[in-house]
Amino acid sequence: xxxxxxxxxxxxxxxxxxxxxxxxxxxxxxxxxxxxxxxxxxxxxxxxxxxxxxxxxxxxxxxxxxxxxxxxxxxxxxxxxxxxxxxxxxxxxxxxxxxxxxxxxxxxxxxxxxxxxxxxxxxxxxxxxxxxxxxxxxxxxxxxxxxxxxxxxxxxxxxxxxxxxxxxxxxxxxxxxxxxxxxxxxxxxxxxxxxxxxxxxxxxxxxxxxxxxxxxxxxxxxxxxxxxxxxxxxxxxxxxxxxxxxxxxxxxxxxxxxxxxxxxxxxxxxxxxxxxxxxxxxxxxxxxxxxxxxxxxxxx
Amino acid sequence: xxxxxxxxxxxxxxxxxxxxxxxxxxxxxxxxxxxxxxxxxxxxxxxxxxxxxxxxxxxxxxxxxxxxxxxxxxxxxxxxxxxxxxxxxxxxxxxxxxxxxxxxxxxxxxxxxxxxxxxxxxxxxxxxxxxxxxxxxxxxxxxxxxxxxxxxxxxxxxxxxxxxxxxxxxxxxxxxxxxxxxxxxxxxxxxxxxxxxxxxxxxxxxxxxxxxxxxxxxxxxxxxxxxxxxxxxxxxxxxxxxxxxxxxxxxxxxxxxxxxxxxxxxxxxxxxxxxxxxxxxxxxxxxxxxxxxxxxxxxxxxxxxxxx
Amino acid sequence: xxxxxxxxxxxxxxxxxxxxxxxxxxxxxxxxxxxxxxxxxxxxxxxxxxxxxxxxxxxxxxxxxxxxxxxxxxxxxxxxxxxxxxxxxxxxxxxxxxxxxxxxxxxxxxxxxxxxxxxxxxxxxxxxxxxxxxxxxxxxxxxxxxxxxxxxxxxxxxxxxxxxxxxxxxxxxxxxxxxxxxxxxxxxxxxxxxxxxxxxxxxxxxxxxxxxxxxxxxxxxxxxxxxxxxxxxxxxxxxxxxxxxxxxxxxxxxxxxxxxxxxxxxxxxxxxxxxxxxxxxxxxxxxxxxxxxxxxxxxxxxxxxxxxxxxxxxxxxxxxxxxxxxxxxxxxxxxxxxxxxxxxxxxxxxxxxxxxxxxxxxxxxxxxxxxxxxxxxxxxxxxxxx
Ligand SMILES: Nc1ncnc2c1ncn2[C@@H]1O[C@H](COP(=O)(O)OP(=O)(O)O)[C@@H](O)[C@H]1O
Ligand SMILES: [Mg+2]
Numbered sequence: 001x002x003x004x005x006x007x008x009x010x011x012x013x014x015x016x017x018x019x020x021x022x023x024x025x026x027x028x029x030x031x032x033x034x035x036x037x038x039x040x041x042x043x044x045x046x047x048x049x050x051x052x053x054x055x056x057x058x059x060x061x062x063x064x065x066x067x068x069x070x071x072x073x074x075x076x077x078x079x080x081x082x083x084x085x086x087x088x089x090x091x092x093x094x095x096x097x098x099x100x101x102x103x104x105x106x107x108x109x110x111x112x113x114x115x116x117x118x119x120x121x122x123x124x125x126x127x128x129x130x131x132x133x134x135x136x137x138x139x140x141x142x143x144x145x146x147x148x149x150x151x152x153x154x155x156x157x158x159x160x161x162x163x164x165x166x167x168x169x170x171x172x173x174x175x176x177x178x179x180x181x182x183x184x185x186x187x188x189x190x191x192x193x194x195x196x197x198x199x200x201x202x203x204x205x206x207x208x209x210x211x212x213x214x215x216x217x218x219x220x221x222x223x224x225x226x227x228x229x230x231x232x233x234x235x236x237x238x239x240x241x242x243x244x245x246x247x248x249x250x251x252x253x254x255x256x257x258x259x260x261x262x263x264x265x266x267x268x269x270x271x272x273x274x275x276x277x278x279x280x281x282x283x284x285x286x287x288x289x290x291x292x293x294x295x296x297x298x299x300x
Numbered sequence: 301x302x303x304x305x306x307x308x309x310x311x312x313x314x315x316x317x318x319x320x321x322x323x324x325x326x327x328x329x330x331x332x333x334x335x336x337x338x339x340x341x342x343x344x345x346x347x348x349x350x351x352x353x354x355x356x357x358x359x360x361x362x363x364x365x366x367x368x369x370x371x372x373x374x375x376x377x378x379x380x381x382x383x384x385x386x387x388x389x390x391x392x393x394x395x396x397x398x399x400x401x402x403x404x405x406x407x408x409x410x411x412x413x414x415x416x417x418x419x420x421x422x423x424x425x426x427x428x429x430x431x432x433x434x435x436x437x438x439x440x441x442x443x444x445x446x447x448x449x450x451x452x453x454x455x456x457x458x459x460x461x462x463x464x465x466x467x468x469x470x471x472x473x474x475x476x477x478x479x480x481x482x483x484x485x486x487x488x489x490x491x492x493x494x495x496x497x498x499x500x501x502x503x504x505x506x507x508x509x510x511x512x513x514x515x516x517x518x519x520x521x522x523x524x525x526x527x528x529x530x531x532x533x534x535x536x537x538x539x540x541x542x543x544x545x546x547x548x549x550x551x552x553x554x555x556x557x558x559x560x561x562x563x564x565x566x567x568x569x570x571x572x573x574x575x576x577x578x579x580x581x582x583x584x585x586x587x588x589x590x591x592x593x594x595x596x597x598x599x600x601x602x603x604x605x606x607x608x
Numbered sequence: 609x610x611x612x613x614x615x616x617x618x619x620x621x622x623x624x625x626x627x628x629x630x631x632x633x634x635x636x637x638x639x640x641x642x643x644x645x646x647x648x649x650x651x652x653x654x655x656x657x658x659x660x661x662x663x664x665x666x667x668x669x670x671x672x673x674x675x676x677x678x679x680x681x682x683x684x685x686x687x688x689x690x691x692x693x694x695x696x697x698x699x700x701x702x703x704x705x706x707x708x709x710x711x712x713x714x715x716x717x718x719x720x721x722x723x724x725x726x727x728x729x730x731x732x733x734x735x736x737x738x739x740x741x742x743x744x745x746x747x748x749x750x751x752x753x754x755x756x757x758x759x760x761x762x763x764x765x766x767x768x769x770x771x772x773x774x775x776x777x778x779x780x781x782x783x784x785x786x787x788x789x790x791x792x793x794x795x796x797x798x799x800x801x802x803x804x805x806x807x808x809x810x811x812x813x814x815x816x817x818x819x820x821x822x823x824x825x826x827x828x829x830x831x832x833x834x835x836x837x838x839x840x841x842x843x844x845x846x847x848x849x850x851x852x853x854x855x856x857x858x859x860x861x862x863x864x865x866x867x868x869x870x871x872x873x874x875x876x877x878x879x880x881x882x883x884x885x886x887x888x889x890x891x892x893x894x895x896x897x898x899x900x901x902x903x904x905x906x907x908x909x910x911x912x913x914x915x916x917x918x919x920x921x922x923x924x925x926x927x928x929x930x931x932x933x934x935x936x937x938x939x940x941x942x943x944x945x946x947x948x949x950x951x952x953x954x955x956x957x958x959x960x961x962x963x964x965x966x967x968x969x970x971x972x973x974x975x976x977x978x979x980x981x982x983x984x985x986x987x988x989x990x991x992x993x994x
Contacts (some may be wrong), residue, residue, distance in 0.1 A: 021400075027603045039414055041413070042409050042412055042414050043414050043415065045409060046409055046410075046414065046417075046420045049406060049409075049419055049420070049424065050423045050424070052482075053423050053424050053426065053427055053485070054852070055438070055442075055448075056427060056430070056434065056435060056438040057426070059438050059441055059442075060434075060438065067306070072446070074446070111336075112337050112340060115333040115334070115336065115337070116333060116334045116337035117567035119330045119331075119333035119334045120334070123326050123327070123329055123330030123333070123419075124327075124330065125326070125330035125331050126327070126398070128334070129714055131334060134346075135337060135338075135341055136678065137596070138341050138345045138346065138602070140592065140593060141345055141349065141589065141592075142539070142542065142588060142592050143543070143591065144543055144546070144568045144569070144585050145349065145585040145586065145588050145589030145592070146349055146352055146354065146585065146589075147568055147569070147572065147585060148347040148355065148572050148578050148581045148582040149347075149352050149582060150344065150348045151572070153348065155362075164336060164444050167345065168340075168343065171340060172340050172341060172343075173345075175337060176345075179337055190694065192690045192692060192694040193694045195659075195661050195688075195690070195694070196688070196694035196695075196755075197659075197696075198660075198682065199659055199661070199681050199682070199686070199687065199688045200682075200707055200708035200755075200759075201682040201708050201713060203325065203682070204325060204326055204329040204331070204466045205329055208333070215697065215698060229428075229429055232431070233429075233430065233431035233433070233434075234431075234547075235431070235432075235433050235546065235547040235550060236546050236547070240573070244539055250305075251431045251433050254434070254437070255551055258433075259441075259550070259551070259554070260615070268437050269437070269441075272430075273433040275431060275433075275434060276429070276430040276431065279431070280426060280430065282429070283425075283426070283428070283429035284422065287422070287425065290375075291490055291494060320660070320662075320663030320664070320677075320678065321678050321680050322660055322661070322663070322680070322681060323663055
């Protein structure tokens with residue numbers, strides 16, 4: 001398995017005794033030494049990789065504690081950028097905007113996804129499979145392919161002047177995946193459980209909300225975490241569909257600030273850190289749901 | 301008796317069975333539950349595709365439409381900027397092997413479970429949580445004239461080599477590609493690590509007892525096992541290369557210098573929102589759609605292969 | 609509480625597969641009716657049609673005199689126990705049991721009272737706050753029962769409720785379910801493929817095969833008077849021996865020939881079993897293993913066979929015997945009508961102390977009062993209906 005030759009230490013310890021004793025002592029020492037070297041090399045590479053992957057965070061932290069002048073000359077530190085951040089980038093307002101947009105979009109994605117997923121998985125109706133395939137294929141449509149008509153349509157309804165413009169677009173983009181995930185998930189619930197509910201006196205509507213939904217909590221968590229990170233981090237939809245600057249999300253605000261070109265790098269880094277923190281916290285808390293969602297459908 | 305039984309069976313088979321109340325309810329609720337999804341996806345994804353096709357044959361500024369016909373497409377294909385964008389996309393695909401190879405290596409290292417591997421795992425995945433806008437801003441700092449890359453170069457005694465990759469027509473795309481590779485590492489590593497976790501360790505052990513070396517084990521056991529995961533990562537990475545770079549380009553280069561980092565997806569945005577040529581922008585969108593659809597078909601095949 | 613009535617019920621699945629044919633059955637109020645038959649014979653389908661989970665293609669099903677073909681499951685007032693229990697995983701035992709009542713807006717106190725009462729009957733009181741996951745198989749099974757009982761329904765429907773339990777627990781729960789059913793006196797339809805369960809639990813047993821009802825009778829009747837060779841071969845363990853035989857009449861006396869053996873048949877069978885019409889025609893002779901007796905020397909009607917296998921069960925010995933010559937193969941037609949029919953093999957149930965050795969040749973007689981005769985091609989019993 002390893003590229004860098006190292007059977008794990010545990011399996012080395014489990015090597016059957018006769019086999020071990022049949023190897024002469026110097027040779028055995030050499031192979032042990034090679035293993036140790038291999039593991040040391042791996043460890044060193046992993047440290048190096050960690051440095052690379054942590055680089056953005058280091059830059060954000062270090063640079064944000066400089067003034068623009070200190071950044072340009074290359075040394076010194078200050079909390080000035082942080083103290084003045086709100087004057088250049090309305091972080092609190094934009095964090096709030098991000099929260100509102102995420103919450104509304106995810107709510108729609110969950111409700112529609114749960115309903116359709118339950119239907120596709122358990123309430124076979126004629127043509128259901130075709131409709132399911134159609135919706136799942138919509139996952140493949142890149143936003144840019146429909147961006148222009150989408151923008152014109154939404155702008156015509158006036159929704160770009162409030163949160164809803166972005167919310168409906170995020171909801172539409174997130175729904176196909178959510179439906180796919182919930183369908184896969186609900187298919188695992190045995191039919192007998194649903195029939196037990198029917199015999200107990202529920203209708204299909206009741207079965208969905210009172211039996212299936214409580215069983216789908218892990219899938220709900222997965223969709224929520226994935227979509228939260230997706231929407232929180234998105235630029236394009238927010239940039240176009242939130243025309244009112246007071247309703248920009250933090251990511252859009254940051255990109256707009258960067259596009260200004262007059263801005264100081266320390267300020268951008270401070271803003272970056274603010275925008276990144278919520279998603280990172282969610283990510284660290286719910287890592288396993290993220291992994292599950294990402295590999296859904298392939299590791300069954 | 302057996303004759304009459306088979307007779308009644310066949311008449312019953314011929315008569316379409318009357319659906320029971322419960323089945324009718326099931327179908328009705330089934331349809332109702334799908335309606336919101338159909339409306340949302342239909343109005344906001346399917347319908348705009350049709351619109352995009354229509355508007356690709358027009359001159360359109362968002363308000364007034366003027367029918368042009370097929371010559372709109374002919375014009376587009378004579379537009380050198382589009383070919384530049386397509387060429388940029390093609391060149392960016394050169395980053396795909398790195399965006400898969402590095403994560404594969406990282407995943408295999410993580411799978412050795414050396415001391416602290418769980419912490420390393422979290423560190424490697426952490427950038428997947430942050431916006432590519434943020435990554436782009438950091439990358440800008442890295443590649444800038446007074447940025448990290450140049451100070452690293454001077455640290456190792458190469459101060460004469462002073463780069464300005466984002467400012468050079470022939471280097472900006474490379475900088476963009478490198479940033480793209482960095483951005484894909486977390487996701488792909490996560491995929492491969494999940495794949496490795498499903499590998500039965502007794503297979504490796506058996507091979508090792510048979511005297512297979514590390515490379516042979518990797519080549520003949522690990523890689524074949526990971527093939528589905530590699531295929532999936534490949535498709536996702538290629539689709540990302542075509543449709544997820546907007547944020548990076550927007551903050552790092554704005555498509556420049558010149559058109560040197562303008563990809564198809566960015567061209568759609570520029571043509572539509574900087575030049576107000578909505579018809580042409582829609583046309584570019586369709587081309588992008590066709591390209592990703594081809595890749596998408598491959599992915600559906602993969603999902604299909606797994607289902608059967 | 610109510611009786612359940614199937615009237616010429618047919619079930620054709622979409623795709624044309626006929627699972628139940630022309631099925632008529634009356635289950636009396638308070639009766640414990642067992643539906644038994646080999647796997648795939650349509651038992652589950654029949655049960656699900658009563659529950660309303662499967663539509664009825666033809667005929668009518670009524671509960672308490674009301675035709676329910678077009679009544680939703682929730683309005684049928686029946687409770688069902690599923691094979692894999694189908695307990696709601698996110699609810700505690702108490703919540704599982706009270707769920708149906710909660711849906712029907714029964715007052716909280718009343719739910720608590722009834723759940724507690726039922727839990728007591730089922731010895732589940734200590735587990736009311738546990739989730740199904742934290743229960744053993746037997747406990748889960750009892751919760752599934754409890755969920756049905758709490759509702760005080762018109763009827764219980766149970767689909768192989770014991771098949772997921774280990775052998776010992778199965779025997780325990782068998783008596784437990786019978787006890788509770790008798791206690792509550794609610795009409796129950798119990799589906800199983802296990803003839804032992806059917807015989808020990810049912811007030812009456814309905815045997816099905818290939819979607820067709822074969823016979824409905826009390827366990828004793830089923831055992832002593834099987835309506836056809838299928839029922840004869842299905843009920844009993846080991847099942848009835850079915851021998852391809854010919855009845856011949858020599859000087860007014862009847863005898864049955866099978867293999868190279870011949871045994872005398874008492875004259876009264878001529879009347880009670882239409883035997884006159886079958887003289888010299890092939891038929892099936894049925895003998896229960898316990899109706900084969902080791903012959904005391906000098907007794908009339910002896911025949912001999914070689915022991916090929918000896919199964920000592922402690923309380924008895926099962927001797928597998930072969931009498932002379934080749935194992936003549938029965939025709940396809942006979943095999944289809946009567947699986948298990950043979951011409952030269954036979955199983956005898958002998959006393960625990962019987963001296964039997966493999967390879968030894970035994971002298972046996974048949975209990976002449978307990979012979980069964982079946983038509984070869986239809987498998988139907990030759991006994992006149994009593
Ligand atoms: N949903 C269905 N669609 C088509 N055929 C079915 C369905 N369910 C059962 N069958 C068929 O109907 C027959 C009877 O099945 P079932 O009632 O489950 O038998 P049992 O419970 O006696 O084992 C079988 O041949 C089975 O394959
Ligand atoms: Mg069954």
